[in-house]
Amino acid sequence: MIGRLNHVAIAVGDIAKASAVYRDTLGAEVSAPVAQTEHGVTTVFITLPNTKIELLEPLGADSPIAKFLERNADGGIHHVCYEVDDILAARDKLIADGARVLGGGEPKIGAHGKPVLFLHPKDFCGTLVELEQA
Numbered sequence: 001m002i003g004r005l006n007h008v009a010i011a012v013g014d015i016a017k018a019s020a021v022y023r024d025t026l027g028a029e030v031s032a033p034v035a036q037t038e039h040g041v042t043t044v045f046i047t048l049p050n051t052k053i054e055l056l057e058p059l060g061a062d063s064p065i066a067k068f069l070e071r072n073a074d075g076g077i078h079h080v081c082y083e084v085d086d087i088l089a090a091r092d093k094l095i096a097d098g099a100r101v102l103g104g105g106e107p108k109i110g111a112h113g114k115p116v117l118f119l120h121p122k123d124f125c126g127t128l129v130e131l132e133q134a
């Protein structure tokens, strides 16, 4: 079912500072920040030869990453995103297998304009998993 690793997400308290670390210290190609109001985060994408790093900063009062940052004040790896050929078929199989699909199971449009879903970390080795329609 899962295919390419689309991105690894890092939650940060200050996305401008984190962008500067990746751009200036690590010499990476860093996008401008984009407010993703629907998702309660601001995103930056760092393009690598074989995948992407997504920086996430809380946006708005009830950002889904706020508690994560309370637990990890310096920031930290927040989720991994795998591509799937058919996100609805993947969702239905995961639910049939007893996995918890977050957000009521309906895909939202993610940062790349594609449908995305999130799977509960407790069901996937303590790791928040995002699926993105390839």
Ligand SMILES: CC[C@H](C(=O)O)C(=O)SCCNC(=O)CCNC(=O)[C@H](O)C(C)(C)COP(=O)(O)OP(=O)(O)OC[C@H]1O[C@@H](n2cnc3c(N)ncnc32)[C@H](O)[C@@H]1OP(=O)(O)O
Pocket: 009, 036, 039, 041, 043, 054, 056, 064, 065, 067, 068, 077, 078, 079, 081, 102, 103, 109, 110, 111, 112, 116, 118, 120, 121, 122, 126, 127, 128, 130
């Ligand atoms: C623009 C879209 C963009 C894209 O790529 O397209 C994005 O990636 S948007 C990213 C931000 N959105 C989301 O993360 C949505 C899905 N996430 C959630 O719904 C929440 O973060 C949730 C439910 C996974 C956790 O929420 P919260 O931390 O408020 O809940 P709890 O404190 O009750 O946590 C429950 C339990 O899970 C552990 N946990 C929480 N977050 C993570 C994590 N990122 N990785 C691993 N484990 C996590 C937390 O420690 C709790 O464990 P416990 O043992 O019970 O303490």
Ligand SMILES: [Co+2]
Pocket: 007, 009, 054, 079, 081, 130
């Ligand atoms: Co993501």
